[in-house]
Amino acid sequence: MWKKIRVSLLLCILLIVAVDTWRDMHQDWTKPIIVLLHPINADGQAATSQYIQQISTDDLSEMVNYLQTQSKEFRDQPIAFHFQLGRELTTLPPKFPEKKSVLNNILWSLKFRFYAWKQHQGEDGSPSVTLYLNYYDPKLQKVLKHSTALERGRIGSVNLFASRKQSSSNKVVLVHELLHTFGAKDKYDFTTGQPLYPTGYANPEQQPRYPQQRAEIMGGYIALSESKSKTPEDLEDTMISRLTAQEMGWVK
Ligand SMILES: [Zn+2]
Known part of the structure; x- marks a missing residue:
């Protein structure tokens, strides 16, 4: 009897945790x-x-x-x-x-x-x-x-x-x-601090590629050349890419 109650209690807690986690990962x-x-x-x-x-x-x-x-x-x-x-x-x-x-x-x-x-x-x-x-x-x-x-x-x-x-x-x-x-996932190289190409770039299609004008918000930095970048000073210097929007479930 007690064992059954204990087990059902535990299952209840597990269910609550699972629902919470699911909710955290599926924002409406x-x-x-x-x-x-x-x-x-x-x-x-x-x-x-x-x-x-x-x-x-x-x-x-x-x-x-x-x-x-x-x-x-x-x-x-x-x-x-x-x-x-x-x-x-x-x-x-x-x-x-x-x-x-x-x-x-x-x-x-x-x-x-x-x-x-x-x-x-x-x-x-x-x-x-x-x-x-x-x-x-x-x-x-x-x-x-x-x-x-x-x-x-x-x-x-x-x-x-x-x-x-x-x-x-x-x-x-x-x-x-x-x-x-x-x-949303990071889109920069943890060792060099450079944004990853193409996912960490605000405008990966731009010709010539450098310098970029803005940063992708999860790329974190504005790429000035293949090995140089700077931190955005303002939100206006950044944008949210489709990939980042997808990771958050903003778009399918
Ligand atoms: Zn980060």
Whole structure:
């Protein structure tokens, strides 16, 4: 008797997890997409704190417009994105393992999902995606560690500069990570940082091929030559390719 109850309970939990995972991987794009952003003062600096205080919903509208305009390229109706600025958090998401291994990655993703679950306790609503924005003072931190996002769990840990001057390039990083949570794949070479040809190019057909004018958002960089590229400074310097749109299920 008890054994039967235990087994059915376990099956129930498994079913819930399976349904959740399926839902994370099959977004219904006809529904509004709620993106919740939690800023975090990652270096504990007063300047970083000041920067976080002045972030406003106006800063988010450019990303919303970008995503709506880009989605219209592939769909009759633009996708309705809504960005919400959540409360500031005091605990950083778990650090991505320095040593890459399958086990480390699994452990990290479990830790990160547990972190997200804990932070979400007592909060209303269930956003489509939650991004944790770790802000660093650019005077102290010249280079940021790589941001990471999970499709299963729909969460991302995004490292950004706490500076108005970098707010445009921050948006490029943020949108790139956001698209990862919907299943978009990187399209650049991890060792050289060069966008992959042709998938990581905004305009692979262009003659002559270089310099490219824009970056494919998951290619991450604007190719200037076969071995040189630069980072886009603004969302306007980027676009979303058909392949990336397909990976997210925007288009068949
Ligand atoms: Zn990426």
